[in-house]
Amino acid sequence: MATEYMMKQYIYDIIILFGIIAVQGHQKLRVIDMTHTLSPSTVYWPGSPAYNFTQLFRGITQPYGFWYESNFFGTPEHGGTHLDAPAHFAQDGWHLHQIPMDKLAGPGIIINIKDKAANDSDYQVNVDDLMNWESKYGRIPNGSVVLMNSGWALHYPNKTLVFGSSTPNDPSSFHFPGFHENAANWLINERSVNVIGVDTPSTDYGQSKNFSTHQVLGKTNVPGLENVANLDMVPEDGSARVYVAALKLHDGSGGPARVFATVEEISNSSK
Ligand SMILES: [Zn+2]
Numbered sequence: 001m002a003t004e005y006m007m008k009q010y011i012y013d014i015i016i017l018f019g020i021i022a023v024q025g026h027q028k029l030r031v032i033d034m035t036h037t038l039s040p041s042t043v044y045w046p047g048s049p050a051y052n053f054t055q056l057f058r059g060i061t062q063p064y065g066f067w068y069e070s071n072f073f074g075t076p077e078h079g080g081t082h083l084d085a086p087a088h089f090a091q092d093g094w095h096l097h098q099i100p101m102d103k104l105a106g107p108g109i110i111i112n113i114k115d116k117a118a119n120d121s122d123y124q125v126n127v128d129d130l131m132n133w134e135s136k137y138g139r140i141p142n143g144s145v146v147l148m149n150s151g152w153a154l155h156y157p158n159k160t161l162v163f164g165s166s167t168p169n170d171p172s173s174f175h176f177p178g179f180h181e182n183a184a185n186w187l188i189n190e191r192s193v194n195v196i197g198v199d200t201p202s203t204d205y206g207q208s209k210n211f212s213t214h215q216v217l218g219k220t221n222v223p224g225l226e227n228v229a230n231l232d233m234v235p236e237d238g239s240a241r242v243y244v245a246a247l248k249l250h251d252g253s254g255g256p257a258r259v260f261a262t263v264e265e266i267s268n269s270s271k
Contacts, residue, residue: 028264028267030264030265032233032234033229034231034261035081036080036153039053042075042080043157044078045078049076052072075256077254077255078226078254083225083244084254087253090215093219096247096248096250096252097252103223106144106193108234108261109140109238110234111125111129113129113177114151116177117177122207123177124179133236140238141238143192143194144194145193145195146193146197149231162200171206175206178206179198185216188216195223196222198224198228203226235263239263241263
């Protein structure tokens, strides 16, 4: 009978609808903050002016009696978790305000070199490390944000440990890992990545004298990220999406960035 058929269809539709709601109800978006807090203990490259945070007003206003708080802050561009604009090392490179937003997001590819860095603080990520990642997880997608996890973020903000030197005001004494220029070139030319980043103070390793990786990034208009935090919390396999919310600073050669990742998770629990 037509009505019985329609009734059955109706019940099936309801079952499907509840099924969809149930699936959506179990989908969660996890957000991971990958940013060190900007504060008086922020780690800057030696020679930078001091961080300045000044209270302008903090208290009860008169005559209306409401709380009001406002501060001034001033910071060198290159300190803490921050983005290097291509203009940092290339005359014709993009400044911070010119970098298109679609170049500041992408699948997060985490290159884990923690064991190697623990044995050799001068370690440089090479093409073999990238090949190893691909043999585990597949081809690095175009437009990725490729980040070195050397375990260095745990040293932050201890300057002696971050710079790997008992004389943290002398760059010639620095020992920390970075990207070899060959690896940077390969990621840019063979995989068209959007961003290359590190959990150390420089995309070049500490002992670099000519900053060849910075030069590669500048010439190819690829932004670099430095002092990224919490990489252990981000899945290594490219399933997270990383966003680099860099300050839109006119003519900036770099600047503070709120870096975060989102991971879509399907939970089997009833909550
Ligand atoms: Zn920088």
